Amino acid sequence: MLIxxxxxGSSVADNERVLRVAKRITDTYRQGNKVVAVLSAQGxxxxxxxxxxxxxxxxxxxxxxxxxxxxxxxxxxxxxxxxIHGLGYPAVSxxxxxxxxxxxxxxxxxxxxxxxxxxxxTELDKNNIVLIAGFQxxxxxxxxxxxxxxxxxxxxxxxxAVLGADLCEIYTDVEGVxxxxxxxxxxxxxxxxxxxxxxxxxxxxxxKVLATRSxxxxxxxxxxxxxxxxxxxxxxTEIKEECKVENTFISGLAVxxxxxxxxxxxxxxxxxxxxxxxxxxxxxxxxxxxxxQSIGRxxxxxxxxxxxxxxxxxxxxxxxxxxNAIGFTDITHNAGIAKLSVxxxxxxxxxxxxxxxxxxxxxxxxxxxxISTSEIKISVLIDAHxxxxxxxxxxxxxxxxxEFEFAEKF
Amino acid sequence: MLIxxxxxGSSVADNERVLRVAKRITDTYRQGNKVVAVLSAQGxxxxxxxxxxxxxxxxxxxxxxxxxxxxxxxxxxxxxxxxIHGLGYPAVSxxxxxxxxxxxxxxxxxxxxxxxxxxxxTELDKNNIVLIAGFQxxxxxxxxxxxxxxxxxxxxxxxxAVLGADLCEIYTDVEGVxxxxxxxxxxxxxxxxxxxxxxxxxxxxxxKVLATRSxxxxxxxxxxxxxxxxxxxxxxTEIKEECKVENTFISGLAVxxxxxxxxxxxxxxxxxxxxxxxxxxxxxxxxxxxxxQSIGRxxxxxxxxxxxxxxxxxxxxxxxxxxNAIGFTDITHNAGIAKLSVxxxxxxxxxxxxxxxxxxxxxxxxxxxxISTSEIKISVLIDAHxxxxxxxxxxxxxxxxxEFEFAEKF
Numbered sequence: 001m002l003i004x005x006x007x008x009g010s011s012v013a014d015n016e017r018v019l020r021v022a023k024r025i026t027d028t029y030r031q032g033n034k035v036v037a038v039l040s041a042q043g044x045x046x047x048x049x050x051x052x053x054x055x056x057x058x059x060x061x062x063x064x065x066x067x068x069x070x071x072x073x074x075x076x077x078x079x080x081x082x083x084i085h086g087l088g089y090p091a092v093s094x095x096x097x098x099x100x101x102x103x104x105x106x107x108x109x110x111x112x113x114x115x116x117x118x119x120x121x122t123e124l125d126k127n128n129i130v131l132i133a134g135f136q137x138x139x140x141x142x143x144x145x146x147x148x149x150x151x152x153x154x155x156x157x158x159x160x161a162v163l164g165a166d167l168c169e170i171y172t173d174v175e176g177v178x179x180x181x182x183x184x185x186x187x188x189x190x191x192x193x194x195x196x197x198x199x200x201x202x203x204x205x206x207x208k209v210l211a212t213r214s215x216x217x218x219x220x221x222x223x224x225x226x227x228x229x230x231x232x233x234x235x236x237t238e239i240k241e242e243c244k245v246e247n248t249f250i251s252g253l254a255v256x257x258x259x260x261x262x263x264x265x266x267x268x269x270x271x272x273x274x275x276x277x278x279x280x281x282x283x284x285x286x287x288x289x290x291x292x293q294s295i296g297r298x299x300x301x302x303x304x305x306x307x308x309x310x311x312x313x314x315x316x317x318x319x320x321x322x323x324n325a326i327g328f329t330d331i332t333h334n335a336g337i338a339k340l341s342v343x344x345x346x347x348x349x350x351x352x353x354x355x356x357x358x359x360x361x362x363x364x365x366x367x368x369x370x371i372s373t374s375e376i377k378i379s380v381l382i383d384a385h386x387x388x389x390x391x392x393x394x395x396x397x398x399x400x401x402x403e404f405e406f407a408e409k410f
Numbered sequence: 411m412l413i414x415x416x417x418x419g420s421s422v423a424d425n426e427r428v429l430r431v432a433k434r435i436t437d438t439y440r441q442g443n444k445v446v447a448v449l450s451a452q453g454x455x456x457x458x459x460x461x462x463x464x465x466x467x468x469x470x471x472x473x474x475x476x477x478x479x480x481x482x483x484x485x486x487x488x489x490x491x492x493x494i495h496g497l498g499y500p501a502v503s504x505x506x507x508x509x510x511x512x513x514x515x516x517x518x519x520x521x522x523x524x525x526x527x528x529x530x531x532t533e534l535d536k537n538n539i540v541l542i543a544g545f546q547x548x549x550x551x552x553x554x555x556x557x558x559x560x561x562x563x564x565x566x567x568x569x570x571a572v573l574g575a576d577l578c579e580i581y582t583d584v585e586g587v588x589x590x591x592x593x594x595x596x597x598x599x600x601x602x603x604x605x606x607x608x609x610x611x612x613x614x615x616x617x618k619v620l621a622t623r624s625x626x627x628x629x630x631x632x633x634x635x636x637x638x639x640x641x642x643x644x645x646x647t648e649i650k651e652e653c654k655v656e657n658t659f660i661s662g663l664a665v666x667x668x669x670x671x672x673x674x675x676x677x678x679x680x681x682x683x684x685x686x687x688x689x690x691x692x693x694x695x696x697x698x699x700x701x702x703q704s705i706g707r708x709x710x711x712x713x714x715x716x717x718x719x720x721x722x723x724x725x726x727x728x729x730x731x732x733x734n735a736i737g738f739t740d741i742t743h744n745a746g747i748a749k750l751s752v753x754x755x756x757x758x759x760x761x762x763x764x765x766x767x768x769x770x771x772x773x774x775x776x777x778x779x780x781i782s783t784s785e786i787k788i789s790v791l792i793d794a795h796x797x798x799x800x801x802x803x804x805x806x807x808x809x810x811x812x813e814f815e816f817a818e819k820f
Contacts, residue, residue: 015465049485055425056489057496064495067503068488071481075459078478079466085474086467093477097507098552119552142508142529 001166002124003028006038006134006156010173011230012076013043021171021230022083025129029089034124036163038134038156039080041072062107066136066146070096073133073152080131091129094119096136097144101155103137109148110137111213112155115162124163132159153214161221168223170210171230176237177202177209180253184388185395191237191251198251199225199239201343201377215239250344250353250398255391257338257384259289260312261370263304264319266329276326277303277319284318286311290339290372290379300329304370306381309335337369338387341379342394354378360397366390411576412534413438416448416544416566420583421640422486423453431581431640432493435539439499444534446573448544448566449490451482472517476546476556480506483543483562490541501539504529506546507554511565513547519558520547521623522565525572534573542569563624571631578633580620581640586647587612587619590663594798595805601647601661608661609635609649611753611787625649660754660763660808665801667748667794669699670722671780673714674729676739686736687713687729694728696721700749700782700789710739714780716791719745747779748797751789752804764788770807776800 005025012018021037029035040046049068053060060068077093084091100116123130134152137145147154153170160168177199180188194202196219203212210227218225218239228236267273274293281288291305307315312335319331347353357378361368366389370381382390415435422428431447439445450456459478463470470478487503494501510526533540544562547555557564563580570578587609590598604612606629613622619637628635628649638646677683684703691698701715717725722745729741757763767788771778776799780791792800 015462018466052425052485052489053492056428057492059496060492061495064488064491064503067491067505068485071484074481074484075462075478078474079462081474081477082463082467082470085471086469093474095477095554144505 001032002034002036002163004036004038004156004160004163004165004168005171006152006169007040007171007230008152008173009040009043009046011171012039012080017230018042018079018083019086022080022087024171024230025080026084026087026089029129034127036120036124036130036132036159036165037080038132038152038159039073039076040134040152041069042076042079045072045075063143066107066144069146070133070136070144073135077131077133084129084131089129090127091131092123093131093133094123095133096155097138099130099132099159101132101137101158103139103145103147105139105141105143105145107139107143107145110139110145112137112147112158115158117159117162120159120163151211151213153211154217157214157217157221157223157225160223161217165223168218168225169236170214170225170227172209172227173229173231174209175229175232175234176227177239177252179251179399180391180395181255184255185253185391187392187396187400189399190234192235193238193240194251195345196239196241197376198343198345201341201374202252202254210239250342250347252343253391253395253398254341254343255338255387256341257387258309259306259337259339259381260309260333260335261304261306261337261381262312262315262319263302263332264326264328264330265302265332266300267303268327269299269301273301273326274303276322278305280318280322280326281307281315284314286315286318290370290381292370292372306337306339306370336384337381338384338390339379339381340387340390340394341377342398343377345376347376347378356397357394360394361390364389364393366393411442412444412446412573414446414448414566414570414573414575414578415581416562416579417450417581417640418562418583419450419453419456421581422449422490427640428452428489428493429496432490432497434581434640435490436494436497436499439539446530446534446540446542446569446575447490448542448562448569449483449486450544450562451479452486452489455482455485473553476517476554479556480543480546480554483545487541487543494539494541499539500537501541502533503541503543504533505543506565507548509540509542509569511542511547511568513549513555513557515549515551515553515555517549517553517555520549520555522547522557522568525568527569527572530569530573561621561623563621564627567624567627567631567633567635570633571627575633578628578635579646580624580635580637582619582637583639583641584619585639585642585644586637587649587662589661589809590801590805591665594665595663595801597802597806597810599809600644602645603648603650604661605755606649606651607786608753608755611751611784612662612664620649660752660757662753663801663805663808664751664753665748665797666751667797668719669716669747669749669791670719670743670745671714671716671747671791672722672725672729672741672743673712674736674738674741675712676710677713678737679709679711683736684713686732690728690732690736691717691725694724696725696728700780700791702780702782716747716749716780746794747791748794748800749789749791750797750800750804751787752808753787755786757786757788766807767804770804771800774799774803776803 081091081093103110176190178188182188225239289306366386491501491503513520586600588598592598635649699716776796
């Protein structure tokens with residue numbers, strides 16, 4: 001089998017962990033598999049480098065930041081290669097450039113455009129374990145780019161796709177994908193299997209265990225993903241095309257606190273107004289999530305939507321500048337909110353999921369500000385202060401009560 | 411003017427120094443010059459990375475060491491670029507690969523084979539200050555190589571050569587080239603001008619202020635070198651084709667303690683014996699310095715020579731293995747020695763330099779083990795314990811007494 005493994009920063013944070021991961025990689029290799037491993041920077045390295053950069057120049061350019069930050073992953077793969085050599089196995093480390101990871105030209109949050117796997121394949125043919133620096137690529141000018149948060153997952157999935165790997169294992173510091181964040185929801189439990197679509201919804205909704213783009217990539221190229229712990233031998237969560245039907249019709253719950261809402265008040269009711277607003281934001285590369293349009297007074301309407309907290313300032317500035325072109329009377333925003341979502345493929349065929357969720361929130365005395373639904377998810381915006389309590393209330397209503405019902409059948 | 415500047419690790423050790431160097435680089439740029447700066451890794455970075463490597467694997471491979479160590483210089487150039495941006499000037503950082511520095515394939519102590527200055531030239535044409543990671547190159551397999559000790563000097567000189575630069579400034583933590591190491595010889599003084607040949611002899615003899623290969627490169631391509639301090643505005647030492655005749659006929663003195671001697675005893679006196687010994691060592695990539703051949707007893711001879719201390723073990727092993735093929739009865743070695751040399755273009759036309767040196771050593775009661783001379787230098791091997799005392803005695807005999815003679819003329 002050809003297996004691509006990805007290890008996050010906490011999995012390689014110190015020498016002891018590097019050696020433990022080296023052991024895991026060589027165990028896989030020893031069983032007759034070809035292995036490619038994608039590594040993140042060690043522990044706090046990236047944060048330390050950021051700090052160093054900003055202390056030299058608080059407005060450090062993205063090109064130079066990419067140049068600086070990419071050294072963290074390069075150090076990781078070199079050290080891992082040394083550790084594997086120490087265990088008596090052949091290994092070779094590659095930077096993003098050497099691994100042929102070509103990206104878009106933006107220096108930050110660049111997207112993988114294509115992978116030229118020539119060098120990786122050559123090293124695999126030589127029976128080497130191949131270690132690839134995650135999080136980085138090279139653009140058409142030959143400059144180093146960073147692929148944005150969670151990009152090591154994406155690199156792993158993309159490499160698995162291009163090599164036609166049998167399996168892509170994402171090693172992390174938790175044992176798999178959970179029905180909710182275990183740090184927030186005390187009754188959260190590990191999910192055995194998930195479909196790509198369910199995982200996509202969970203990932204995009206703020207379940208940080210796996211980057212959205214890595215799931216998109218795996219889905220598109222039919223690569224089976226497994227999320228598991230680098231610290232235990234527990235089986236983890238499988239993410240694949242089709243899953244056997246599980247007992248619950250929702251598979252998980254996610255809380256996203258990195259969200260802010262913007263409302264435009266008193267828009268003239270004319271065609272194309274929504275297009276104007278959202279194409280403006282798209283031009284600024286600001287992603288918009290939940291959108292709510294409501295009838296205002298005097299033949300006007302209001303539009304509310306959410307953006308990432310980090311984009312709020314830029315979004316407000318862009319909208320203010322275009323105030324006359326768009327034509328609104330007032331603009332308000334709220335950064336003190338959170339998005340709570342439940343996800344599940346079984347949801348579409350189970351009416352009453354939404355009302356069950358709203359009931360749980362109502363019973364807990366939590367106010368809902370906005371609602372958005374799709375085939376396999378329901379999201380609500382609530383006050384950020386209520387987020388953890390809301391997550392526990394909704395999670396328990398779905399999972400603990402199902403268990404109870406399930407137990408009653410026997 | 412096109413000026414190449416090189417800053418060593420101590421010059422960029424912390425934020426404050428990075429900003430000071432940024433100031434110096436932009437001052438040069440602001441005066442209307444095009445500037446390329448080659449940087450070493452910050453302070454102890456390289457040592458820290460070595461330590462990290464060896465704690466993971468005491469026999470870390472050279473390929474992976476190069477991969478790891480090269481990140482130090484990459485971080486330096488990225489941070490410097492950010493600092494220069496902060497001062498309001500345009501700058502761009504380049505790795506060895508990006509700067510087109512192609513080296514031999516050895517991963518350690520690789521030699522620069524050629525420089526493809528396309529990217530550097532493009533950035534200079536855009537009026538950017540160009541910052542290049544020293545100490546590193548890329549071999550024909552696309553792997554990162556390190557160029558060995560002092561290689562940032564060499565990179566700077568090579569880039570200056572290939573760009574046809576007007577000047578190559580080597581910034582360091584001393585004010586220039588001294589008549590002897592000021593930490594050892596209390597009366598050492600800064601030399602104003604030196605010829606390439608004199609500097610070459612001084613550098614190869616252990617005056618660590620400038621790497622030998624950088625001087626060779628500058629001489630070959632007629633690049634004027636200036637060695638000066640990054641901490642003061644003192645003028646430094648100029649190294650160029652022709653120097654005005656100075657008052658003294660020796661220009662400097664150097665002590666090298668990284669030296670060990672090996673003696674092969676009872677060699678059969680047949681043709682080609684020296685060739686056998688030294689081609690064997692050349693194959694092991696061990697450089698041999700002073701060679702002394704003497705008549706032994708019974709139609710045999712002895713050969714003694716010196717190697718770098720770090721090569722001693724390997725040299726002894728290689729010679730032992732080839733004992734029968736070479737044909738010697740005994741092998742001895744001494745790692746407790748030092749090489750003391752005086753250098754000067756005026757020496758050839760001034761007989762009596764050697765005897766003056768020997769007299770100074772004799773007066774100080776220091777025994778000479780081996781002697782080697784050339785047109786512009788005299789080296790002696792002495793006991794390592796005597797090295798510093800010998801350096802002071804010889805230095806004072808040449809420099810202090812000349813001054814006295816000189817003063818007498820008035």
